[in-house]
Amino acid sequence: MKENQLTLSFSSLAENVGIARMLIASVGAQLDFPINDIEELKVAVSEAVSNAIIHGYRGRSGHVVLMELEIDDDALKITVSDEGCGIPDVEQAMQPAYSTDPERMGLGFVFMQSFMDELNVDSTVNKGTTVSMVKQLNRSASSPSS
Amino acid sequence: MEKNIERQTLLLRLDGDLDMKTAETLRQAIDNEIERRKVRTVILNLEKVQFIDSSGLGVILGRYKKLVPLGGKIKITNVPAHVFKIMELSGLPKIIDFYQTEAAAREEGRGAQ
Ligand SMILES: Nc1ncnc2c1ncn2[C@@H]1O[C@H](COP(=O)(O)OP(=O)(O)O)[C@@H](O)[C@H]1O
Numbered sequence: 001m002k003e004n005q006l007t008l009s010f011s012s013l014a015e016n017v018g019i020a021r022m023l024i025a026s027v028g029a030q031l032d033f034p035i036n037d038i039e040e041l042k043v044a045v046s047e048a049v050s051n052a053i054i055h056g057y058r059g060r061s062g063h064v065v066l067m068e069l070e071i072d073d074d075a076l077k078i079t080v081s082d083e084g085c086g087i088p089d090v091e092q093a094m095q096p097a098y099s100t101d102p103e104r105m106g107l108g109f110v111f112m113q114s115f116m117d118e119l120n121v122d123s124t125v126n127k128g129t130t131v132s133m134v135k136q137l138n139r140s141a142s143s144p145s146s
Numbered sequence: 147m148e149k150n151i152e153r154q155t156l157l158l159r160l161d162g163d164l165d166m167k168t169a170e171t172l173r174q175a176i177d178n179e180i181e182r183r184k185v186r187t188v189i190l191n192l193e194k195v196q197f198i199d200s201s202g203l204g205v206i207l208g209r210y211k212k213l214v215p216l217g218g219k220i221k222i223t224n225v226p227a228h229v230f231k232i233m234e235l236s237g238l239p240k241i242i243d244f245y246q247t248e249a250a251a252r253e254e255g256r257g258a259q
């Protein structure tokens with residue numbers, strides 16, 4: 001497997017969340033992830049991108065969300081970043097059921113954590129948030145080494 | 147989205163993706179019927195739903211929270227396996243009743259009224 005990288009830069013609009021999911025589903029399929037793993041990748045990306053728009057940019061359009069994919073021999077790395085309001089206390093924000101919006105469930109980070117092998121959140125108030133997630137390829141289990 | 151109202155019961159057959167884009171439309175569709183038509187039982191058929199994330203789950207849980215104090219309830223039917231997996235992780239099936247079919251959802255609780 002050659003190294004590969006893709007970057008998707010898009011406006012902070014709700015309809016772009018589906019496009020981000022389509023991209024990760026295509027890349028996941030090309031990497032031969034099982035269907036189940038592709039579903040998980042879609043949820044993780046959907047949560048990270050939705051957070052950037054809903055929380056980072058407070059639902060306002062006219063801002064930019066960046067999704068970067070890096071593929072190497074053994075892993076797919078997804079980085080979603082915004083230049084929005086930032087998170088004052090990342091540890092607290094990542095607690096299950098914690099949300100600053102009473103209408104929401106506070107499960108976004110829970111889903112990202114359960115569906116990815118690694119999750120890292122880097123945030124600075126008034127500067128923005130970068131969420132990076134890794135899913136291992138585990139190709140040795142299914143295909144012979146090439 | 148396909149809609150049917152019968153005796154204070156709203157049946158919605160949802161399709162596509164339940165995410166932050168579609169969540170708001172769904173919320174309004176249900177809340178309107180609760181407020182205007184005094185709907186007290188909401189049945190959501192998820193057979194044609196392809197994707198759900200925490201924004202979609204949040205709308206369902208939110209409608210449950212709105213209906214309970216009104217003496218109402220929400221029922222979910224025909225959930226595809228991969229959608230159910232996400233719902234399970236959220237704990238929703240512990241709170242909301244799931245049914246195999248619309249008929250089963252309609253039947254249950256009718257005698258109690
Ligand atoms: N990109 C972001 N920018 C600013 N705040 C964020 C961002 N992502 C998450 N948060 C904060 O972390 C909290 C928890 O996020 P999450 O687990 O996805 O739950 P929810 O989206 O349901 O609130 C959010 O309520 C929000 O306060």
Ligand SMILES: [Mg+2]
Binds near residue numbers: 047051107108109200
């Ligand atoms: Mg979220």
